[in-house]
Amino acid sequence: MMAYNVLIxxxxxxxxxxxxxxxxxxxxxxxxxxEGANGREALVxxxxxxxxxxLSDLHMPEMDGAxxxxxxRQNKMWQTIPxxxxxxxxxxxxxxxxxxxxxxxxxxxxxxxxDIKEQLHTILGxxxxxxxxxxxxxxx
Amino acid sequence: xxxxxxxxxxxxxxxxxxxxxESLEEANTLFHGPGLRAWVPVEGPKNFRVGLTLSVSLxxxxxxxxxxxxxxxxxxxxxxxxxxxxxxxxxxxxxxxxEAPETFNLKPPMAQPMDLDAEIWKENAHHVLLAVEDSGIExxxxxxx
Numbered sequence: 548m549m550a551y552n553v554l555i556x557x558x559x560x561x562x563x564x565x566x567x568x569x570x571x572x573x574x575x576x577x578x579x580x581x582e583g584a585n586g587r588e589a590l591v592x593x594x595x596x597x598x599x600x601x602l603s604d605l606h607m608p609e610m611d612g613a614x615x616x617x618x619x620r621q622n623k624m625w626q627t628i629p630x631x632x633x634x635x636x637x638x639x640x641x642x643x644x645x646x647x648x649x650x651x652x653x654x655x656x657x658x659x660x661x662d663i664k665e666q667l668h669t670i671l672g673x674x675x676x677x678x679x680x681x682x683x684x685x686x687x
Numbered sequence: 688x689x690x691x692x693x694x695x696x697x698x699x700x701x702x703x704x705x706x707x708x709e710s711l712e713e714a715n716t717l718f719h720g721p722g723l724r725a726w727v728p729v730e731g732p733k734n735f736r737v738g739l740t741l742s743v744s745l746x747x748x749x750x751x752x753x754x755x756x757x758x759x760x761x762x763x764x765x766x767x768x769x770x771x772x773x774x775x776x777x778x779x780x781x782x783x784x785x786e787a788p789e790t791f792n793l794k795p796p797m798a799q800p801m802d803l804d805a806e807i808w809k810e811n812a813h814h815v816l817l818a819v820e821d822s823g824i825e826x827x828x829x830x831x832x
Contacts, residue, residue, distance in 0.1 A: 558795065559775075561768040564754060606775075606793050635779025641789045656776045657702035 550578035551671070552596065556589040556603040556615065557582075557633070562656075566602060566633065566663070573664040575671070586610030590618060593625055600671070605634035613645070620649055629670050633658070688785065688828070693815050695780035696739070696826045699773060700819075704749045708817035708824060715808040715816055717823030720744070722803040725770040726829070727778040731791035736829040737778035739770070742803060745822040746770050771796035777826065 553570060555563045563582045570577055581596060583589035587610040589603065601619070605612035612632060619625045632645060632653040642653055652666045693710075700706040723746050726738025741749075743766070750761040750769040775796045782791055803823075810816045813828045 559768055559772045561750070561753065561765055562772055568755060606795065608795055635776050635793065637779060637783035638787065638789060656772075656779065657699045659702060 550576045551599040552578040552581070554581045554583065554589060554592055554596075554598045554601045554603075556584075556586065556601065556607070556612070558584050558604065558607040560584070562604070562633075569660045569663050570667075573660060573667065575667055586612065586615030586618065589615055593619075593628075598625075598628055600667075601628055601630045602633050603630060605632055605636050616645060616648055616650060631666055631670065633663075689812060689815060691784040692737070692777075692781050692826055692828055693817075695777045695784055696815065696817065696824070698780055699776040700824075703773070703776065704752050706749065706752070706819055708819050710815075711818040714818040714823050715810065717818055717821060718742070718803040718806065718808045718825070720803055722746075722801040723767060723770045723798055724801050725767070725774040725796055725798040726827075727774050727796045728794040729778060729782070729791055730794055731787070733830070736827075737781055738774050738827055738829065739777060740801060740803070740825040740827070741770065742822050743800075745819060745824070749773070767798050771798050774798075781828075 555566050557563045567580050570580065581592045583592050585607040603612045603615055612634065616630055619628060619630060629651040631651055633656060634653060635656045636642060637655045651670045654662050654666050697708065700708055721743045722740055723743060724738060724740040726736045729735050729737060746766045746769065747758050747761050750766045751758045753769050754765065775793065778793055808816060808823065808825065813830065815826045817824045
C-alpha cells in the first residue's frame with residue numbers, strides 16, 4: 548500500500564496540529580506529514596520533498612492560498628498534486644475560481660473529522676483505508 | 688445580523704469544541720478574572736471587526752478539547768492561537784450567513800489579554816453574551832473601524 552506524503556499549510560500552528568491529528572486517526576496511509584505556515588514555506592517544502600497531497604488554508608500572511616494554488620498549477624512538477632482548501636471561507640463566489648484553477652476540493656472550517664475523511668476518500672479513492680471505529684466519538 | 692453572528696458562534700463552538708453555549712439573562716455576571724479577546728478585521732466596502740472575549744480558563748479548556756490534550760498541557764501561545772482561530776471561524780461563518788459579497792475579506796486574526804473584571808458586560812445590537820457553564824463568552828461586531 549502506498550503511503551501518502553501530505554503537506555499541511557496554515558498560519559495557525561494549532562490548526563496544523565489538529566489537521567495532522569485528524570489525518571492520523573482517519574485511516575489514511577500516511578507517509579511523511581510536512582507543515583508550512585504560508586505559501587512561501589510550502590513552496591520550499593515542495594522543492595525539497597515528494598508531496599502527494601496539499602491541504603491548505605486560504606487566508607495566510609506573506610503568501611496566501613490563492614497564490615500557492617497559482618504557483619502549483621503553473622509548475623509542471625507540481626500541477627497534478629491534489630490540493631484541498633481547508634478554510635473559513637464559505638462563499639461560493641470566492642471559492643469558484645479555485646475550482647476553475649483545479650483544486651480538488653474544500654473543507655470549510657468549522658469541520659468535523661468525518662468531513663476531512665470524506666473529502667480525502669473522494670480524492671484518493673482506493674488508497675483510502677476506512678477506519679470508522681476510530682472516528683466514532685472522536686473528540687479531537 | 689446579530690442572529691447570524693450568534694448562529695455562527697454556536698456552529699463553531701459546537702462543531703469544533705463540543706461546547707454548547709446558552710443564552711442566559713445572567714450571562715453578564717459570568718465574566719471574571721484574566722481573559723482573552725480575539726478578533727478578525729474584515730475589510731471591504733465597509734470595515735469592521737468580528738471577535739470574541741472569554742476567560743483564560745475557558746480558553747484553556749477549549750484548547751485542550753481542540754488539541755486532545757490535558758488542560759495543564761496547554762501552552763499559553765497555543766491557547767491564544769485557538770481563540771484567534773475561533774474568531775476566524777466565527778467571522779467566516781458570519782460572512783457566509785450574511786451572504787457578504789466577495790469584496791469583503793478576512794484579515795489575519797489578532798488577540799490581546801484582558802482583565803474581565805475591568806469591563807462592563809452588556810448585551811446590545813452588536814454584542815452577544817453567552818454562558819458556558821460558569822463562564823461567559825462575548826461575541827461582538829465592531830463597526831467603529
